[in-house]
Amino acid sequence: MKTAPPRPWIPAWLMYSILTVFLWGAWGIQSKAAVDRVSPWTNQALFPLGLLPAVFPILASRNLKRGTKPGRGAAYGFITGLLGGAGNIAFFLSLDMGGIASVVVPLTCMAPLVTVVLATVFLGETLTRAQWAGIAVALAAIVLLSV
Amino acid sequence: MSAWIWLAIVALVFWGITGITQKLSTNYVSSGTSFLWFAAAFPCISAALAPFVAVEWPGDFRLLGLIALGGLLNGLGAWTSFTALERGGKASVVIPLIYIYPLVTVAGAWFLLGERIGARQMTGVFLAIAAVVLLSKEAARE
Structure with missing residues:
Protein backbone atom coordinates (compact mmCIF):
# COMPACT_ATOMS: atom_id res chain seq x y z
CA MET A 1 0.00 0.00 0.00
CA ARG A 62 16.45 25.28 -16.59
CA ASN A 63 13.68 27.83 -17.11
CA LEU A 64 15.86 30.64 -18.49
CA LYS A 65 14.75 30.06 -22.09
CA ARG A 66 11.06 30.50 -21.27
CA GLY A 67 9.42 33.66 -22.54
CA THR A 68 7.53 35.21 -25.41
CA ILE A 100 18.91 56.32 10.68
CA ALA A 101 18.17 52.82 9.37
CA SER A 102 15.11 52.50 11.64
CA VAL A 103 13.43 55.39 9.80
CA VAL A 104 14.92 55.31 6.27
CA VAL A 105 14.14 51.61 5.69
CA PRO A 106 10.42 51.79 6.61
CA LEU A 107 10.11 55.03 4.60
CA THR A 108 11.65 53.54 1.43
CA CYS A 109 9.62 50.39 1.99
CA MET A 110 6.53 52.28 0.90
CA ALA A 111 7.69 51.94 -2.72
CA PRO A 112 4.51 49.94 -3.52
CA LEU A 113 2.69 53.29 -3.11
CA VAL A 114 4.43 54.53 -6.28
CA THR A 115 3.94 51.17 -8.03
CA VAL A 116 0.20 51.17 -7.39
CA VAL A 117 -0.25 54.76 -8.60
CA LEU A 118 1.86 54.16 -11.75
CA ALA A 119 0.00 50.91 -12.43
CA THR A 120 -3.23 52.91 -12.75
CA VAL A 121 -1.61 55.25 -15.29
CA PHE A 122 0.54 52.89 -17.38
CA LEU A 123 -1.09 49.49 -16.93
CA GLY A 124 -4.70 50.64 -16.75
CA GLU A 125 -5.23 49.00 -13.37
CA THR A 126 -7.84 50.37 -10.99
CA LEU A 127 -7.41 51.04 -7.29
CA THR A 128 -9.38 49.15 -4.69
CA ARG A 129 -10.80 50.82 -1.57
CA ALA A 130 -8.09 49.10 0.45
CA GLN A 131 -5.42 50.64 -1.79
CA TRP A 132 -6.90 54.13 -1.43
CA ALA A 133 -6.83 53.58 2.33
CA GLY A 134 -3.23 52.37 1.94
CA ILE A 135 -2.24 55.58 0.14
CA ALA A 136 -3.77 57.69 2.94
CA VAL A 137 -2.01 55.61 5.62
CA ALA A 138 1.30 55.78 3.69
CA LEU A 139 1.12 59.59 3.49
CA ALA A 140 0.45 59.74 7.24
CA ALA A 141 3.44 57.45 7.83
CA ILE A 142 5.71 59.67 5.68
CA VAL A 143 4.72 62.71 7.78
CA LEU A 144 5.37 60.88 11.07
CA LEU A 145 8.69 59.41 9.91
CA SER A 146 9.98 62.72 8.59
CA VAL A 147 9.29 64.79 11.73
CA MET B 1 12.66 68.56 5.57
CA SER B 2 16.20 67.23 5.84
CA ALA B 3 18.16 66.24 2.72
CA TRP B 4 18.25 62.59 3.83
CA ILE B 5 14.44 62.43 3.79
CA TRP B 6 14.35 63.71 0.20
CA LEU B 7 16.94 61.12 -0.79
CA ALA B 8 14.89 58.38 0.90
CA ILE B 9 11.86 59.58 -1.09
CA VAL B 10 13.94 59.46 -4.31
CA ALA B 11 14.84 55.83 -3.47
CA LEU B 12 11.16 55.14 -2.73
CA VAL B 13 10.14 56.53 -6.15
CA PHE B 14 12.84 54.64 -8.10
CA TRP B 15 12.09 51.37 -6.31
CA GLY B 16 8.38 52.00 -6.84
CA ILE B 17 8.93 52.34 -10.60
CA THR B 18 10.82 49.04 -10.57
CA GLY B 19 7.55 47.40 -9.45
CA ILE B 20 6.16 48.31 -12.90
CA THR B 21 9.26 47.47 -14.97
CA GLN B 22 9.68 44.16 -13.09
CA LYS B 23 6.09 43.25 -13.85
CA LEU B 24 6.54 44.20 -17.53
CA SER B 25 9.76 42.17 -17.71
CA THR B 26 8.24 39.03 -16.23
CA ASN B 27 5.35 39.35 -18.70
CA TYR B 28 7.85 38.45 -21.44
CA VAL B 29 10.58 36.29 -19.84
CA SER B 30 11.01 33.98 -16.86
CA SER B 31 11.73 35.41 -13.43
CA GLY B 32 15.23 33.89 -13.60
CA THR B 33 16.05 35.67 -16.86
CA SER B 34 14.53 38.86 -15.51
CA PHE B 35 16.70 38.62 -12.41
CA LEU B 36 19.87 38.03 -14.49
CA TRP B 37 19.25 41.20 -16.54
CA PHE B 38 18.46 43.05 -13.31
CA ALA B 39 21.83 41.89 -11.92
CA ALA B 40 23.62 42.76 -15.18
CA ALA B 41 22.72 46.42 -14.69
CA PHE B 42 24.75 46.70 -11.48
CA PRO B 43 28.25 46.27 -12.97
CA CYS B 44 27.19 48.82 -15.64
CA ILE B 45 26.29 51.30 -12.90
CA SER B 46 29.66 50.65 -11.24
CA ALA B 47 31.49 51.24 -14.55
CA ALA B 48 29.51 54.43 -15.15
CA LEU B 49 30.24 55.74 -11.65
CA ALA B 50 33.97 54.99 -11.71
CA PRO B 51 35.16 57.99 -13.81
CA PHE B 52 33.07 60.55 -11.91
CA VAL B 53 33.25 59.66 -8.23
CA ALA B 54 36.02 58.62 -5.92
CA VAL B 55 35.61 54.89 -5.50
CA GLU B 56 38.13 53.74 -2.95
CA TRP B 57 39.07 50.07 -2.97
CA PRO B 58 38.91 49.06 0.71
CA GLY B 59 42.29 47.80 1.87
CA ASP B 60 40.66 45.83 4.63
CA PHE B 61 39.18 42.52 3.43
CA ARG B 62 36.64 42.55 6.26
CA LEU B 63 35.31 45.88 5.01
CA LEU B 64 35.22 44.57 1.44
CA GLY B 65 33.32 41.56 2.73
CA LEU B 66 30.83 43.83 4.51
CA ILE B 67 30.18 45.74 1.27
CA ALA B 68 29.83 42.56 -0.80
CA LEU B 69 27.45 41.22 1.84
CA GLY B 70 25.03 43.97 0.82
CA GLY B 71 24.91 42.74 -2.76
CA LEU B 72 24.54 39.16 -1.57
CA LEU B 73 21.68 39.89 0.87
CA ASN B 74 19.87 42.08 -1.64
CA GLY B 75 20.36 39.64 -4.54
CA LEU B 76 19.38 36.56 -2.56
CA GLY B 77 16.33 38.42 -1.23
CA ALA B 78 15.20 39.25 -4.77
CA TRP B 79 15.73 35.65 -5.78
CA THR B 80 13.86 34.13 -2.81
CA SER B 81 10.94 36.51 -3.37
CA PHE B 82 10.61 35.33 -6.99
CA THR B 83 10.89 31.73 -5.84
CA ALA B 84 8.19 32.22 -3.19
CA LEU B 85 5.77 33.28 -5.93
CA GLU B 86 6.88 30.49 -8.26
CA ARG B 87 6.40 27.85 -5.53
CA GLY B 88 2.69 28.53 -5.25
CA GLY B 89 2.52 31.46 -2.86
CA LYS B 90 -0.34 33.85 -3.62
CA ALA B 91 0.89 37.34 -4.44
CA SER B 92 -1.73 38.77 -2.08
CA VAL B 93 -0.11 36.87 0.79
CA VAL B 94 3.57 36.85 -0.24
CA ILE B 95 3.87 40.57 -1.02
CA PRO B 96 2.53 41.92 2.31
CA LEU B 97 4.58 39.29 4.12
CA ILE B 98 7.82 40.30 2.36
CA TYR B 99 7.28 44.01 2.96
CA ILE B 100 7.28 43.62 6.71
CA TYR B 101 11.07 43.35 6.45
CA PRO B 102 11.57 46.78 8.10
CA LEU B 103 10.57 45.09 11.37
CA VAL B 104 13.76 43.01 11.08
CA THR B 105 15.78 46.14 10.28
CA VAL B 106 14.31 48.15 13.15
CA ALA B 107 14.85 45.30 15.60
CA GLY B 108 18.38 44.64 14.30
CA ALA B 109 19.28 48.34 14.30
CA TRP B 110 18.09 48.51 17.92
CA PHE B 111 20.23 45.58 19.05
CA LEU B 112 23.25 45.80 16.73
CA LEU B 113 23.61 49.53 15.99
CA GLY B 114 22.10 50.95 19.18
CA GLU B 115 19.60 53.07 17.24
CA ARG B 116 16.63 54.43 19.19
CA ILE B 117 13.48 55.95 17.68
CA GLY B 118 10.74 57.95 19.34
CA ALA B 119 7.07 57.03 19.82
CA ARG B 120 6.02 59.20 16.87
CA GLN B 121 8.47 57.53 14.51
CA MET B 122 7.57 54.09 15.86
CA THR B 123 3.94 54.88 15.00
CA GLY B 124 5.15 55.85 11.53
CA VAL B 125 6.94 52.49 11.16
CA PHE B 126 3.76 50.57 11.97
CA LEU B 127 1.65 52.81 9.71
CA ALA B 128 4.16 52.23 6.89
CA ILE B 129 3.80 48.48 7.28
CA ALA B 130 -0.01 48.77 7.45
CA ALA B 131 0.09 50.87 4.26
CA VAL B 132 2.16 48.24 2.44
CA VAL B 133 -0.34 45.53 3.40
CA LEU B 134 -3.27 47.66 2.18
CA LEU B 135 -1.48 48.61 -1.06
CA SER B 136 -0.74 44.96 -1.81
CA LYS B 137 -4.43 44.07 -1.90
CA GLU B 138 -4.41 44.54 -5.70
CA ALA B 139 -2.32 41.42 -6.13
CA ALA B 140 -5.20 39.21 -5.01
CA ARG B 141 -7.03 39.84 -8.28
CA GLU B 142 -4.07 38.93 -10.54
Missing part, protein backbone atom coordinates in the same frame (compact mmCIF):
# COMPACT_ATOMS: atom_id res chain seq x y z
CA LYS A 2 1.33 3.33 -1.09
CA THR A 3 1.50 6.10 1.42
CA ALA A 4 1.35 9.77 0.56
CA PRO A 5 4.64 11.61 0.94
CA PRO A 6 4.77 13.49 4.24
CA ARG A 7 3.64 17.08 3.99
CA PRO A 8 6.38 19.58 4.74
CA TRP A 9 5.88 21.28 8.08
CA ILE A 10 6.07 24.62 6.30
CA PRO A 11 5.08 25.30 2.66
CA ALA A 12 8.00 26.17 0.38
CA TRP A 13 6.52 29.53 -0.62
CA LEU A 14 6.17 30.55 3.04
CA MET A 15 9.73 29.49 3.79
CA TYR A 16 11.05 31.59 0.85
CA SER A 17 8.90 34.56 1.89
CA ILE A 18 10.26 34.45 5.44
CA LEU A 19 13.79 34.10 4.05
CA THR A 20 13.21 37.26 1.99
CA VAL A 21 12.05 39.16 5.07
CA PHE A 22 15.24 38.26 6.92
CA LEU A 23 17.56 38.80 3.92
CA TRP A 24 16.21 42.26 3.11
CA GLY A 25 15.84 43.15 6.78
CA ALA A 26 19.49 42.26 7.32
CA TRP A 27 20.41 44.23 4.17
CA GLY A 28 18.93 47.35 5.79
CA ILE A 29 21.21 46.91 8.81
CA GLN A 30 24.25 46.03 6.67
CA SER A 31 23.69 49.16 4.56
CA LYS A 32 23.89 51.44 7.59
CA ALA A 33 26.95 49.59 8.93
CA ALA A 34 28.66 49.88 5.51
CA VAL A 35 27.96 53.57 4.83
CA ASP A 36 29.39 54.40 8.26
CA ARG A 37 32.74 53.06 6.94
CA VAL A 38 32.80 53.78 3.18
CA SER A 39 31.22 56.34 0.86
CA PRO A 40 27.81 55.55 -0.67
CA TRP A 41 29.51 55.60 -4.10
CA THR A 42 32.07 52.98 -3.11
CA ASN A 43 29.32 50.93 -1.51
CA GLN A 44 27.27 50.91 -4.72
CA ALA A 45 30.29 50.41 -7.02
CA LEU A 46 31.39 47.27 -5.14
CA PHE A 47 27.83 46.02 -4.60
CA PRO A 48 27.95 43.64 -7.65
CA LEU A 49 30.70 41.58 -6.00
CA GLY A 50 28.10 40.20 -3.62
CA LEU A 51 25.54 39.64 -6.38
CA LEU A 52 27.77 37.09 -8.11
CA PRO A 53 27.03 34.17 -5.72
CA ALA A 54 23.29 34.82 -6.25
CA VAL A 55 23.65 34.89 -10.03
CA PHE A 56 25.51 31.59 -10.53
CA PRO A 57 22.72 29.25 -9.29
CA ILE A 58 20.22 31.05 -11.50
CA LEU A 59 22.49 30.65 -14.54
CA ALA A 60 22.24 26.91 -13.95
CA SER A 61 18.42 27.10 -13.86
CA LYS A 69 9.54 38.36 -26.17
CA PRO A 70 13.08 37.91 -24.81
CA GLY A 71 14.38 41.27 -26.06
CA ARG A 72 11.62 43.28 -24.49
CA GLY A 73 11.72 41.25 -21.29
CA ALA A 74 15.49 41.70 -21.04
CA ALA A 75 15.19 45.44 -21.62
CA TYR A 76 12.64 45.86 -18.84
CA GLY A 77 14.74 43.64 -16.57
CA PHE A 78 17.80 45.77 -17.27
CA ILE A 79 15.88 49.01 -16.65
CA THR A 80 14.70 47.49 -13.37
CA GLY A 81 18.35 46.98 -12.39
CA LEU A 82 19.30 50.54 -13.40
CA LEU A 83 16.44 52.04 -11.39
CA GLY A 84 17.12 49.68 -8.51
CA GLY A 85 20.79 50.70 -8.48
CA ALA A 86 19.91 54.41 -8.69
CA GLY A 87 17.48 53.86 -5.81
CA ASN A 88 20.26 52.13 -3.89
CA ILE A 89 22.53 55.16 -4.33
CA ALA A 90 19.84 57.51 -3.04
CA PHE A 91 19.20 55.08 -0.15
CA PHE A 92 22.92 54.89 0.75
CA LEU A 93 23.26 58.71 0.48
CA SER A 94 20.22 59.11 2.74
CA LEU A 95 21.83 56.89 5.39
CA ASP A 96 25.18 58.66 4.89
CA MET A 97 23.62 62.12 5.37
CA GLY A 98 22.21 61.36 8.79
CA GLY A 99 19.16 59.19 8.22
Whole structure:
Protein backbone atom coordinates (compact mmCIF):
# COMPACT_ATOMS: atom_id res chain seq x y z
CA MET A 1 0.00 0.00 0.00
CA LYS A 2 1.33 3.33 -1.09
CA THR A 3 1.50 6.10 1.42
CA ALA A 4 1.35 9.77 0.56
CA PRO A 5 4.64 11.61 0.94
CA PRO A 6 4.77 13.49 4.24
CA ARG A 7 3.64 17.08 3.99
CA PRO A 8 6.38 19.58 4.74
CA TRP A 9 5.88 21.28 8.08
CA ILE A 10 6.07 24.62 6.30
CA PRO A 11 5.08 25.30 2.66
CA ALA A 12 8.00 26.17 0.38
CA TRP A 13 6.52 29.53 -0.62
CA LEU A 14 6.17 30.55 3.04
CA MET A 15 9.73 29.49 3.79
CA TYR A 16 11.05 31.59 0.85
CA SER A 17 8.90 34.56 1.89
CA ILE A 18 10.26 34.45 5.44
CA LEU A 19 13.79 34.10 4.05
CA THR A 20 13.21 37.26 1.99
CA VAL A 21 12.05 39.16 5.07
CA PHE A 22 15.24 38.26 6.92
CA LEU A 23 17.56 38.80 3.92
CA TRP A 24 16.21 42.26 3.11
CA GLY A 25 15.84 43.15 6.78
CA ALA A 26 19.49 42.26 7.32
CA TRP A 27 20.41 44.23 4.17
CA GLY A 28 18.93 47.35 5.79
CA ILE A 29 21.21 46.91 8.81
CA GLN A 30 24.25 46.03 6.67
CA SER A 31 23.69 49.16 4.56
CA LYS A 32 23.89 51.44 7.59
CA ALA A 33 26.95 49.59 8.93
CA ALA A 34 28.66 49.88 5.51
CA VAL A 35 27.96 53.57 4.83
CA ASP A 36 29.39 54.40 8.26
CA ARG A 37 32.74 53.06 6.94
CA VAL A 38 32.80 53.78 3.18
CA SER A 39 31.22 56.34 0.86
CA PRO A 40 27.81 55.55 -0.67
CA TRP A 41 29.51 55.60 -4.10
CA THR A 42 32.07 52.98 -3.11
CA ASN A 43 29.32 50.93 -1.51
CA GLN A 44 27.27 50.91 -4.72
CA ALA A 45 30.29 50.41 -7.02
CA LEU A 46 31.39 47.27 -5.14
CA PHE A 47 27.83 46.02 -4.60
CA PRO A 48 27.95 43.64 -7.65
CA LEU A 49 30.70 41.58 -6.00
CA GLY A 50 28.10 40.20 -3.62
CA LEU A 51 25.54 39.64 -6.38
CA LEU A 52 27.77 37.09 -8.11
CA PRO A 53 27.03 34.17 -5.72
CA ALA A 54 23.29 34.82 -6.25
CA VAL A 55 23.65 34.89 -10.03
CA PHE A 56 25.51 31.59 -10.53
CA PRO A 57 22.72 29.25 -9.29
CA ILE A 58 20.22 31.05 -11.50
CA LEU A 59 22.49 30.65 -14.54
CA ALA A 60 22.24 26.91 -13.95
CA SER A 61 18.42 27.10 -13.86
CA ARG A 62 16.45 25.28 -16.59
CA ASN A 63 13.68 27.83 -17.11
CA LEU A 64 15.86 30.64 -18.49
CA LYS A 65 14.75 30.06 -22.09
CA ARG A 66 11.06 30.50 -21.27
CA GLY A 67 9.42 33.66 -22.54
CA THR A 68 7.53 35.21 -25.41
CA LYS A 69 9.54 38.36 -26.17
CA PRO A 70 13.08 37.91 -24.81
CA GLY A 71 14.38 41.27 -26.06
CA ARG A 72 11.62 43.28 -24.49
CA GLY A 73 11.72 41.25 -21.29
CA ALA A 74 15.49 41.70 -21.04
CA ALA A 75 15.19 45.44 -21.62
CA TYR A 76 12.64 45.86 -18.84
CA GLY A 77 14.74 43.64 -16.57
CA PHE A 78 17.80 45.77 -17.27
CA ILE A 79 15.88 49.01 -16.65
CA THR A 80 14.70 47.49 -13.37
CA GLY A 81 18.35 46.98 -12.39
CA LEU A 82 19.30 50.54 -13.40
CA LEU A 83 16.44 52.04 -11.39
CA GLY A 84 17.12 49.68 -8.51
CA GLY A 85 20.79 50.70 -8.48
CA ALA A 86 19.91 54.41 -8.69
CA GLY A 87 17.48 53.86 -5.81
CA ASN A 88 20.26 52.13 -3.89
CA ILE A 89 22.53 55.16 -4.33
CA ALA A 90 19.84 57.51 -3.04
CA PHE A 91 19.20 55.08 -0.15
CA PHE A 92 22.92 54.89 0.75
CA LEU A 93 23.26 58.71 0.48
CA SER A 94 20.22 59.11 2.74
CA LEU A 95 21.83 56.89 5.39
CA ASP A 96 25.18 58.66 4.89
CA MET A 97 23.62 62.12 5.37
CA GLY A 98 22.21 61.36 8.79
CA GLY A 99 19.16 59.19 8.22
CA ILE A 100 18.91 56.32 10.68
CA ALA A 101 18.17 52.82 9.37
CA SER A 102 15.11 52.50 11.64
CA VAL A 103 13.43 55.39 9.80
CA VAL A 104 14.92 55.31 6.27
CA VAL A 105 14.14 51.61 5.69
CA PRO A 106 10.42 51.79 6.61
CA LEU A 107 10.11 55.03 4.60
CA THR A 108 11.65 53.54 1.43
CA CYS A 109 9.62 50.39 1.99
CA MET A 110 6.53 52.28 0.90
CA ALA A 111 7.69 51.94 -2.72
CA PRO A 112 4.51 49.94 -3.52
CA LEU A 113 2.69 53.29 -3.11
CA VAL A 114 4.43 54.53 -6.28
CA THR A 115 3.94 51.17 -8.03
CA VAL A 116 0.20 51.17 -7.39
CA VAL A 117 -0.25 54.76 -8.60
CA LEU A 118 1.86 54.16 -11.75
CA ALA A 119 0.00 50.91 -12.43
CA THR A 120 -3.23 52.91 -12.75
CA VAL A 121 -1.61 55.25 -15.29
CA PHE A 122 0.54 52.89 -17.38
CA LEU A 123 -1.09 49.49 -16.93
CA GLY A 124 -4.70 50.64 -16.75
CA GLU A 125 -5.23 49.00 -13.37
CA THR A 126 -7.84 50.37 -10.99
CA LEU A 127 -7.41 51.04 -7.29
CA THR A 128 -9.38 49.15 -4.69
CA ARG A 129 -10.80 50.82 -1.57
CA ALA A 130 -8.09 49.10 0.45
CA GLN A 131 -5.42 50.64 -1.79
CA TRP A 132 -6.90 54.13 -1.43
CA ALA A 133 -6.83 53.58 2.33
CA GLY A 134 -3.23 52.37 1.94
CA ILE A 135 -2.24 55.58 0.14
CA ALA A 136 -3.77 57.69 2.94
CA VAL A 137 -2.01 55.61 5.62
CA ALA A 138 1.30 55.78 3.69
CA LEU A 139 1.12 59.59 3.49
CA ALA A 140 0.45 59.74 7.24
CA ALA A 141 3.44 57.45 7.83
CA ILE A 142 5.71 59.67 5.68
CA VAL A 143 4.72 62.71 7.78
CA LEU A 144 5.37 60.88 11.07
CA LEU A 145 8.69 59.41 9.91
CA SER A 146 9.98 62.72 8.59
CA VAL A 147 9.29 64.79 11.73
CA MET B 1 12.66 68.56 5.57
CA SER B 2 16.20 67.23 5.84
CA ALA B 3 18.16 66.24 2.72
CA TRP B 4 18.25 62.59 3.83
CA ILE B 5 14.44 62.43 3.79
CA TRP B 6 14.35 63.71 0.20
CA LEU B 7 16.94 61.12 -0.79
CA ALA B 8 14.89 58.38 0.90
CA ILE B 9 11.86 59.58 -1.09
CA VAL B 10 13.94 59.46 -4.31
CA ALA B 11 14.84 55.83 -3.47
CA LEU B 12 11.16 55.14 -2.73
CA VAL B 13 10.14 56.53 -6.15
CA PHE B 14 12.84 54.64 -8.10
CA TRP B 15 12.09 51.37 -6.31
CA GLY B 16 8.38 52.00 -6.84
CA ILE B 17 8.93 52.34 -10.60
CA THR B 18 10.82 49.04 -10.57
CA GLY B 19 7.55 47.40 -9.45
CA ILE B 20 6.16 48.31 -12.90
CA THR B 21 9.26 47.47 -14.97
CA GLN B 22 9.68 44.16 -13.09
CA LYS B 23 6.09 43.25 -13.85
CA LEU B 24 6.54 44.20 -17.53
CA SER B 25 9.76 42.17 -17.71
CA THR B 26 8.24 39.03 -16.23
CA ASN B 27 5.35 39.35 -18.70
CA TYR B 28 7.85 38.45 -21.44
CA VAL B 29 10.58 36.29 -19.84
CA SER B 30 11.01 33.98 -16.86
CA SER B 31 11.73 35.41 -13.43
CA GLY B 32 15.23 33.89 -13.60
CA THR B 33 16.05 35.67 -16.86
CA SER B 34 14.53 38.86 -15.51
CA PHE B 35 16.70 38.62 -12.41
CA LEU B 36 19.87 38.03 -14.49
CA TRP B 37 19.25 41.20 -16.54
CA PHE B 38 18.46 43.05 -13.31
CA ALA B 39 21.83 41.89 -11.92
CA ALA B 40 23.62 42.76 -15.18
CA ALA B 41 22.72 46.42 -14.69
CA PHE B 42 24.75 46.70 -11.48
CA PRO B 43 28.25 46.27 -12.97
CA CYS B 44 27.19 48.82 -15.64
CA ILE B 45 26.29 51.30 -12.90
CA SER B 46 29.66 50.65 -11.24
CA ALA B 47 31.49 51.24 -14.55
CA ALA B 48 29.51 54.43 -15.15
CA LEU B 49 30.24 55.74 -11.65
CA ALA B 50 33.97 54.99 -11.71
CA PRO B 51 35.16 57.99 -13.81
CA PHE B 52 33.07 60.55 -11.91
CA VAL B 53 33.25 59.66 -8.23
CA ALA B 54 36.02 58.62 -5.92
CA VAL B 55 35.61 54.89 -5.50
CA GLU B 56 38.13 53.74 -2.95
CA TRP B 57 39.07 50.07 -2.97
CA PRO B 58 38.91 49.06 0.71
CA GLY B 59 42.29 47.80 1.87
CA ASP B 60 40.66 45.83 4.63
CA PHE B 61 39.18 42.52 3.43
CA ARG B 62 36.64 42.55 6.26
CA LEU B 63 35.31 45.88 5.01
CA LEU B 64 35.22 44.57 1.44
CA GLY B 65 33.32 41.56 2.73
CA LEU B 66 30.83 43.83 4.51
CA ILE B 67 30.18 45.74 1.27
CA ALA B 68 29.83 42.56 -0.80
CA LEU B 69 27.45 41.22 1.84
CA GLY B 70 25.03 43.97 0.82
CA GLY B 71 24.91 42.74 -2.76
CA LEU B 72 24.54 39.16 -1.57
CA LEU B 73 21.68 39.89 0.87
CA ASN B 74 19.87 42.08 -1.64
CA GLY B 75 20.36 39.64 -4.54
CA LEU B 76 19.38 36.56 -2.56
CA GLY B 77 16.33 38.42 -1.23
CA ALA B 78 15.20 39.25 -4.77
CA TRP B 79 15.73 35.65 -5.78
CA THR B 80 13.86 34.13 -2.81
CA SER B 81 10.94 36.51 -3.37
CA PHE B 82 10.61 35.33 -6.99
CA THR B 83 10.89 31.73 -5.84
CA ALA B 84 8.19 32.22 -3.19
CA LEU B 85 5.77 33.28 -5.93
CA GLU B 86 6.88 30.49 -8.26
CA ARG B 87 6.40 27.85 -5.53
CA GLY B 88 2.69 28.53 -5.25
CA GLY B 89 2.52 31.46 -2.86
CA LYS B 90 -0.34 33.85 -3.62
CA ALA B 91 0.89 37.34 -4.44
CA SER B 92 -1.73 38.77 -2.08
CA VAL B 93 -0.11 36.87 0.79
CA VAL B 94 3.57 36.85 -0.24
CA ILE B 95 3.87 40.57 -1.02
CA PRO B 96 2.53 41.92 2.31
CA LEU B 97 4.58 39.29 4.12
CA ILE B 98 7.82 40.30 2.36
CA TYR B 99 7.28 44.01 2.96
CA ILE B 100 7.28 43.62 6.71
CA TYR B 101 11.07 43.35 6.45
CA PRO B 102 11.57 46.78 8.10
CA LEU B 103 10.57 45.09 11.37
CA VAL B 104 13.76 43.01 11.08
CA THR B 105 15.78 46.14 10.28
CA VAL B 106 14.31 48.15 13.15
CA ALA B 107 14.85 45.30 15.60
CA GLY B 108 18.38 44.64 14.30
CA ALA B 109 19.28 48.34 14.30
CA TRP B 110 18.09 48.51 17.92
CA PHE B 111 20.23 45.58 19.05
CA LEU B 112 23.25 45.80 16.73
CA LEU B 113 23.61 49.53 15.99
CA GLY B 114 22.10 50.95 19.18
CA GLU B 115 19.60 53.07 17.24
CA ARG B 116 16.63 54.43 19.19
CA ILE B 117 13.48 55.95 17.68
CA GLY B 118 10.74 57.95 19.34
CA ALA B 119 7.07 57.03 19.82
CA ARG B 120 6.02 59.20 16.87
CA GLN B 121 8.47 57.53 14.51
CA MET B 122 7.57 54.09 15.86
CA THR B 123 3.94 54.88 15.00
CA GLY B 124 5.15 55.85 11.53
CA VAL B 125 6.94 52.49 11.16
CA PHE B 126 3.76 50.57 11.97
CA LEU B 127 1.65 52.81 9.71
CA ALA B 128 4.16 52.23 6.89
CA ILE B 129 3.80 48.48 7.28
CA ALA B 130 -0.01 48.77 7.45
CA ALA B 131 0.09 50.87 4.26
CA VAL B 132 2.16 48.24 2.44
CA VAL B 133 -0.34 45.53 3.40
CA LEU B 134 -3.27 47.66 2.18
CA LEU B 135 -1.48 48.61 -1.06
CA SER B 136 -0.74 44.96 -1.81
CA LYS B 137 -4.43 44.07 -1.90
CA GLU B 138 -4.41 44.54 -5.70
CA ALA B 139 -2.32 41.42 -6.13
CA ALA B 140 -5.20 39.21 -5.01
CA ARG B 141 -7.03 39.84 -8.28
CA GLU B 142 -4.07 38.93 -10.54
